[in-house]
Amino acid sequence: MDPTDIENPDYFHRVVDCQWACPAHTPVPEYIRMIAAGQYADAYMVNWRSNVFPGILGRTCDRPCEPACRRVRVEKEPVAICRLKRVAADYKGDITDRLPVVPTKKNGRRIACIGAGPASLTVARDLLPQGYEVVIYEADPKAGGMMRTQIPKFRLPESVLDEEVDLVMDLGVELRAGQKIDSLRALLAENYDAIFVGCGAPRGRELPLPGREEAKAHIHIGIDWLSSVSFGHTTKIGKRVIVLGGGNTAMDCCRSSMRLGGEKVTVVVRSGFEEMKASPWEKEDAMHEGIPILNFLVPQEFVHEKGELRAVRFQKVKAEKDAKGRRQLVTTGEPDVIIECDDVLVAVGQENSFPWIERDIGLEFDKWDMPVVNEKTMRSTHPRVFFGGDAAFGPKNIIWAVAHGHEAAVSIDKLCNGEDLAHRPRPAVEVISQKMGIHEWSYDNSPSNDARKKVPLRDKEVALKDIRMEVELGFDDKLAYEEAQRCLNCDVQTVFSDRLCIECDACVDICPMDCITFTGNGEENDLRARLRAPALIKEQALYVSGELKTTRVMVKDEDVCLHCGLCAERCPTGAWDMQKYIMEMTQAGSACRS
Amino acid sequence: MTWIARPKFHHASLTKNEQGCTRRDYEGTISTLCAGCGHDSISAAIVQAFYELSIAPHRVAKLSGIGCSSKTPTYFLGASHGFNSVHGRMPSVLTGANLANRDLIYIGVSGDGDSASIGFGQFAHSIRRGVDMIYIVENNGVYGLTKGQRSATADEGTTMKKGEVNTDKPIDMISMAIKLGASYVGRSFSGDKEQLIPLIKGAIQHRGAAFLDVISPCVAFNNHAGSTKSYDWVREHNEAVNQLDVMMDHEEMVLQQSPGTVEDVAQPDGTVLRLHKIAMDFDPTDRIKALDYLERHAAEGELVTGLLYVDRKPKDLHDHLGTVATPLNTLGESDLCPGAKTLSAINASLR
Numbered sequence: 001m002d003p004t005d006i007e008n009p010d011y012f013h014r015v016v017d018c019q020w021a022c023p024a025h026t027p028v029p030e031y032i033r034m035i036a037a038g039q040y041a042d043a044y045m046v047n048w049r050s051n052v053f054p055g056i057l058g059r060t061c062d063r064p065c066e067p068a069c070r071r072v073r074v075e076k077e078p079v080a081i082c083r084l085k086r087v088a089a090d091y092k093g094d095i096t097d098r099l100p101v102v103p104t105k106k107n108g109r110r111i112a113c114i115g116a117g118p119a120s121l122t123v124a125r126d127l128l129p130q131g132y133e134v135v136i137y138e139a140d141p142k143a144g145g146m147m148r149t150q151i152p153k154f155r156l157p158e159s160v161l162d163e164e165v166d167l168v169m170d171l172g173v174e175l176r177a178g179q180k181i182d183s184l185r186a187l188l189a190e191n192y193d194a195i196f197v198g199c200g201a202p203r204g205r206e207l208p209l210p211g212r213e214e215a216k217a218h219i220h221i222g223i224d225w226l227s228s229v230s231f232g233h234t235t236k237i238g239k240r241v242i243v244l245g246g247g248n249t250a251m252d253c254c255r256s257s258m259r260l261g262g263e264k265v266t267v268v269v270r271s272g273f274e275e276m277k278a279s280p281w282e283k284e285d286a287m288h289e290g291i292p293i294l295n296f297l298v299p300q301e302f303v304h305e306k307g308e309l310r311a312v313r314f315q316k317v318k319a320e321k322d323a324k325g326r327r328q329l330v331t332t333g334e335p336d337v338i339i340e341c342d343d344v345l346v347a348v349g350q351e352n353s354f355p356w357i358e359r360d361i362g363l364e365f366d367k368w369d370m371p372v373v374n375e376k377t378m379r380s381t382h383p384r385v386f387f388g389g390d391a392a393f394g395p396k397n398i399i400w401a402v403a404h405g406h407e408a409a410v411s412i413d414k415l416c417n418g419e420d421l422a423h424r425p426r427p428a429v430e431v432i433s434q435k436m437g438i439h440e441w442s443y444d445n446s447p448s449n450d451a452r453k454k455v456p457l458r459d460k461e462v463a464l465k466d467i468r469m470e471v472e473l474g475f476d477d478k479l480a481y482e483e484a485q486r487c488l489n490c491d492v493q494t495v496f497s498d499r500l501c502i503e504c505d506a507c508v509d510i511c512p513m514d515c516i517t518f519t520g521n522g523e524e525n526d527l528r529a530r531l532r533a534p535a536l537i538k539e540q541a542l543y544v545s546g547e548l549k550t551t552r553v554m555v556k557d558e559d560v561c562l563h564c565g566l567c568a569e570r571c572p573t574g575a576w577d578m579q580k581y582i583m584e585m586t587q588a589g590s591a592c593r594s
Numbered sequence: 595m596t597w598i599a600r601p602k603f604h605h606a607s608l609t610k611n612e613q614g615c616t617r618r619d620y621e622g623t624i625s626t627l628c629a630g631c632g633h634d635s636i637s638a639a640i641v642q643a644f645y646e647l648s649i650a651p652h653r654v655a656k657l658s659g660i661g662c663s664s665k666t667p668t669y670f671l672g673a674s675h676g677f678n679s680v681h682g683r684m685p686s687v688l689t690g691a692n693l694a695n696r697d698l699i700y701i702g703v704s705g706d707g708d709s710a711s712i713g714f715g716q717f718a719h720s721i722r723r724g725v726d727m728i729y730i731v732e733n734n735g736v737y738g739l740t741k742g743q744r745s746a747t748a749d750e751g752t753t754m755k756k757g758e759v760n761t762d763k764p765i766d767m768i769s770m771a772i773k774l775g776a777s778y779v780g781r782s783f784s785g786d787k788e789q790l791i792p793l794i795k796g797a798i799q800h801r802g803a804a805f806l807d808v809i810s811p812c813v814a815f816n817n818h819a820g821s822t823k824s825y826d827w828v829r830e831h832n833e834a835v836n837q838l839d840v841m842m843d844h845e846e847m848v849l850q851q852s853p854g855t856v857e858d859v860a861q862p863d864g865t866v867l868r869l870h871k872i873a874m875d876f877d878p879t880d881r882i883k884a885l886d887y888l889e890r891h892a893a894e895g896e897l898v899t900g901l902l903y904v905d906r907k908p909k910d911l912h913d914h915l916g917t918v919a920t921p922l923n924t925l926g927e928s929d930l931c932p933g934a935k936t937l938s939a940i941n942a943s944l945r
């Protein structure tokens with residue numbers, strides 16, 4: 001193999017799997033170390049810069065980083081990355097003097113955003129400090145989008161939401177609350193320099209079964225019901241509630257029901273428990289509150305008596321592979337199951353809908369009736385219209401909305417400066433040695449053996465009484481420290497200099513994970529077969545050195561490295577060094593321009 | 595010095611041997627030697643050898659003298675018995691321990707200073723008595739621990755770190771050991787585990803005095819240009835005569851290679867030492883020829899490595915003394931004291 005090109009910013013980025021997996025590429029280990037050191041405000045600002053809503057995300061993020069966390073390669077559970085983010089937000093203190101300064105003299109460019117969800121708010125946060133004027137049109141009375149209307153307060157207290165939404169609003173957003181856009185053509189005519197569509201995926205999917213129309217008074221579409229709860233219009237539900245669907249909306253519906261008078265709340269899913277779309281922790285939280293989840297039951301009918309909902313009838317099914325090997329649900333032949341209820345919440349999916357975008361304004365839609373959007377630039381086929389968040393590619397989550405927002409802001413900034421949107425600068429990368437003394441590093445290189453810490457919860461009896469009462473109490477500083485110490489510092493890279501190596505084997509002998517092999521060079525598959533411990537995760541690249549004196553090469557399997565630095569400590573010549581890799585995504589502003 | 599403990603985490607593919615132990619279970623505490631010291635590689639080779647042979651750590655006793663090399667038993671086989679003797683006295687203490695309990699496996703770790711200077715006599719007598727042991731000299735040509743004075747194994751003409759040239763004759767531990775009657779003798783290099791691990795395994799299986807001279811560069815005081823014990827010099831002058839395979843399992847014993855290139859030496863315990871010949875004219879079972887070969891090649895400036903001598907029918911200290919099979923330390927009073935009746939019978943026979 002050719003020597004690895006460690007100058008390529010992606011090479012070491014891929015070793016920081018959490019950061020790589022995060023749509024906004026938040027420098028995770030960097031902020032975790034800050035939390036361990038008690039530098040909560042610093043940790044908060046690292047987050048705020050890259051994901052805009054640390055306190056919100058620290059409670060609600062879908063956390064794609066955690067399954068990616070390398071700790072699961074050597075131990076059972078990942079670092080509680082998400083809940084550590086919350087710690088930074090909880091203990092940060094006053095950070096107002098660290099916020100960007102918005103120039104009083106504007107640059108003369110005006111941007112309109114549709115919807116005040118996380119995607120639009122990110123666009124505003126990135127563009128306002130650059131001198132742009134940003135107008136956000138929002139149908140609801142307050143900014144926040146689904147973070148406000150959908151996510152229940154027992155998961156995300158209003159004060160936390162308000163605080164972080166206000167950090168953006170106070171940069172000078174002009175919010176046109178209560179103003180629903182019903183024609184993009186009309187908005188385009190107002191001559192904004194760019195328009196960002198961040199209207200989300202606002203429509204809940206229907207379940208058109210017999211009885212739906214007749215019993216409609218007690219059958220509610222999940223997301224409509226949740227927003228009505230959020231605005232305080234709905235404060236009660238029947239004693240027996242059935243929630244249909246297995247996604248995160250279903251989990252919020254059932255848990256909200258438990259707090260609004262539901263006594264016997266049941267979640268019913270068509271397929272298996274394992275196949276449910278809800279995150280494992282959301283299922284766990286629901287079950288912890290005493291909500292059963294029944295699976296392999298397909299709803300057939302809303303049973304009613306003269307329009308009075310009585311029950312839902314389900315067919316029992318099982319999963320089988322058809323002739324082509326595809327998984328299918330087939331009836332078990334057993335009698336149908338009837339579950340009695342007073343109310344039903346339908347949470348079987350969410351859809352986009354763009355009735356207010358005219359189809360003749362040069363903005364193309366595809367065969368699924370979704371706008372055609374470039375995944376890198378977030379631009380539609382209309383040169384001045386950008387999309388992001390759930391509006392762009394269907395319902396995702398907050399962190400994706402933020403990531404889209406950053407990219408759209410870069411595009412808008414480049415557009416307004418007459419630049420090519422496709423030419424996007426690489427992220428800024430710094431690689432700095434962490435050596436402080438002979439065997440001293442600027443980070444704590446001894447990995448902790450602790451198991452993942454549990455977040456303390458409010459007593460169930462108390463929590464279930466008030467829908468606005470936050471369930472999770474968050475880590476205190478001691479737990480936060482212990483959890484932070486579980487992080488393997490995957491951003492502190494092992495950097496090898498072939499010139500310095502005398503091939504003494506000290507690094508090979510000390511490495512607890514058998515990461516390092518000195519051997520003759522060869523093709524990748526051949527080399528992989530000759531490693532001391534063949535890599536478990538082949539997607540992770542091998543780090544191959546140039547030829548050494550004995551004509552061998554050093555091959556390091558990055559896969560399970562603990563970043564313990566022992567290779568560097570035991571190397572007599574400093575051929576190994578531990579260097580921190582800091583990567584900052586390029587955001588709107590001079591850095592993104594050529 | 596490294597302050598942190600070696601992390602407990604290990605690679606998922608790490609296997610367990612018949613003892614239910616992974617290789618990591620044969621480690622000791624983290625080394626305090628200089629980073630890059632050859633001695634650490636030898637410790638790693640010892641760990642691997644004991645792991646591969648599935649030896650229960652508590653059946654092993656590690657003994658050593660004084661020196662960086664003699665510190666290493668702390669860094670391997672943490673669950674074994676150990677004794678750190680005074681300078682140069684490892685062979686005597688090991689001999690005593692072996693006499694008292696012949697059931698343990700004895701590994702003596704020493705340095706060139708420990709064995710060729712202060713302990714030269716001790717070394718000689720333990721070898722000629724045929725003490726059943728694995729005697730490893732971690733040979734760096736200097737007294738590492740006392741800051742790099744040249745030792746008795748420093749070659750004539752080698753230069754010291756500050757440029758001074760050694761004009762004394764060196765002691766060649768290998769030919770000494772062969773002459774003194776060691777029944778298993780090998781030389782290797784800390785930087786060549788492929789060669790070293792099988793040599794250690796063979797020494798463990800061998801019953802009798804097994805002696806290994808392992809060149810082990812001292813990165814602090816003897817790894818410069820001009821030194822004949824540096825990584826570079828050893829790599830350039832290393833001439834292996836054979837590559838050993840230690841076969842425990844009869845299944846593996848069928849010879850596949852063309853005859854002539856491979857020689858099997860059966861040991862009394864059933865182990866077969868399979869030697870893949872590299873120097874075709876070298877016969878490690880012939881003491882006189884082996885010594886002659888070593889002399890000739892040393893004169894040409896070669897460092898001959900491999901299994902250099904092995905006795906097909908080794909004898910050990912206990913064979914010479916005719917001791918009972920039961921370890922002496924487990925014999926009770928009734929075994930040791932035959933009683934008044936027997937005593938008077940003996941006395942009567944002598945009157």
Ligand SMILES: Cc1cc2nc3c(=O)[nH]c(=O)nc-3n(C[C@H](O)[C@H](O)[C@H](O)COP(=O)(O)OP(=O)(O)OC[C@H]3O[C@@H](n4cnc5c(N)ncnc54)[C@H](O)[C@@H]3O)c2cc1C
Nearest residue numbers: 060115117118119139145146181199200389390396397398
């Ligand atoms: C029940 C539920 C729970 C969820 N929980 C989580 C969670 O825990 N974690 C997570 O990461 N994600 C969660 N999500 C998903 C997350 O809320 C969304 O992915 C995210 O809010 C999308 O952001 P956005 O900026 O694209 O739009 P949204 O947040 O959907 O905001 C769009 C805004 O646009 C406004 N709008 C729409 N059309 C117009 C118009 N024509 N004119 C003016 N205004 C308009 C809407 O009123 C809305 O305020 C959840 C979603 C639901 C339904």
Ligand SMILES: Cc1ncc(C[n+]2csc(CCOP(=O)(O)OP(=O)(O)O)c2C)c(N)n1
Nearest residue numbers: 661662663681705706707708736737738739
């Ligand atoms: C009786 C006695 N004399 C002298 C010393 C000082 N001393 C300690 S280690 C050592 C030499 C060790 O050299 P070697 O055995 O080659 O070990 P290395 O450190 O090179 O591995 C000496 C002379 C001592 N400890 N005890």
Ligand code: SF4
Nearest residue numbers: 511561562564565567
């Ligand atoms: S930092 Fe070095 S010694 Fe530690 S696990 Fe990684 S490669 Fe091995």
Ligand code: SF4
Nearest residue numbers: 501502504505507571
């Ligand atoms: S410890 Fe350093 S000099 Fe020795 S083999 Fe490893 S990288 Fe090379």
Ligand code: SF4
Nearest residue numbers: 628631662738812813
């Ligand atoms: S002084 Fe030499 S022998 Fe001693 S630990 Fe350092 S390198 Fe090894």
Ligand SMILES: [Mg+2]
Nearest residue numbers: 705706734736
């Ligand atoms: Mg020495």
